[in-house]
Amino acid sequence: MALVRSFYVDAAPAGVWSILTDVERWPEWTGTITRMYVERGASLGLGALVHAESPGGRKTEWTVTEFDAPRSLTWEMRPSAGVVVSSGHVIMPEGDGSRVTFAVNTRGWAGRLLAPLVHRQLRPNLESEVTGFKRRAEERARGEPQG
Numbered sequence: 001m002a003l004v005r006s007f008y009v010d011a012a013p014a015g016v017w018s019i020l021t022d023v024e025r026w027p028e029w030t031g032t033i034t035r036m037y038v039e040r041g042a043s044l045g046l047g048a049l050v051h052a053e054s055p056g057g058r059k060t061e062w063t064v065t066e067f068d069a070p071r072s073l074t075w076e077m078r079p080s081a082g083v084v085v086s087s088g089h090v091i092m093p094e095g096d097g098s099r100v101t102f103a104v105n106t107r108g109w110a111g112r113l114l115a116p117l118v119h120r121q122l123r124p125n126l127e128s129e130v131t132g133f134k135r136r137a138e139e140r141a142r143g144e145p146q147g
Contacts, residue, residue, distance in 0.1 A: 003119045005130050006101040011141035013091050016098045017070035019137050020089055023050055029132035031055070032125040050075055062087070082110030085118065098137075102130055 009016055019029075021044050023036045032054060039049035050062040065086065066074035076086035083106065090101040104122050106115040139145075 002103050002105040003122060003126060004101065004103040005126055006099065007130055007134060008094060008097055009100050009134050009137045010097045011137040012096075013093050013098045014070055015141055016091050016100060016137045019133065019140065020073060020091065021069075026052075029136040030129045031132070032128050044073075078108075080110065082108045083114060083118075084108045084111055100133070102126060102133075 019025075023038060023044060026033045026036045033052050034055055035051075035053040037051055038044050039051060042048055044050070044064065044067070046064055046067040048064045048067075050064065052060050052062065054060075060077050060079070062075035062077045064073065064075045066072060066088070070091065072088065072090045074086055074088040076084055078084050086105045086107070088101070088103045088105070090103075092099045092101075104119065104126060106112070106118050111118070
């Protein structure tokens with residue numbers, strides 16, 4: 001079971017990819033993350049550990065399981081035994097812009113049971129990330145100042 005959101009961004013794929021992979025700046029465009037960084041300053045790539053902190057101080061650790069620059073990035077976390085949450089991001093050229101897909105999938109024996117609850121909780125976060133990401137990418141493509 002997956003939670004998927006596909007949307008058009010009026011920006012070239014290379015620019016969209018650069019925003020997606022600049023994880024330290026995610027807190028600037030989404031309210032779902034207050035701090036995000038690649039462990040020990042390593043570069044983002046296959047096997048990298050990405051630490052994220054959400055409002056309220058909840059900390060998560062994500063492992064990059066797919067990295068196909070400049071097209072796709074998937075990372076996953078294991079919040080508890082039997083639960084794997086993966087978050088995938090795909091960027092494809094579409095006309096003068098990009099078709100972007102964000103997807104969250106819950107797996108594992110407990111994950112399959114908890115998927116409806118987890119997705120209900122994550123849906124507002126996904127919408128916030130989609131909205132902020134699209135806004136940031138289109139502002140950058142127009143040359144507007146980044147906040």
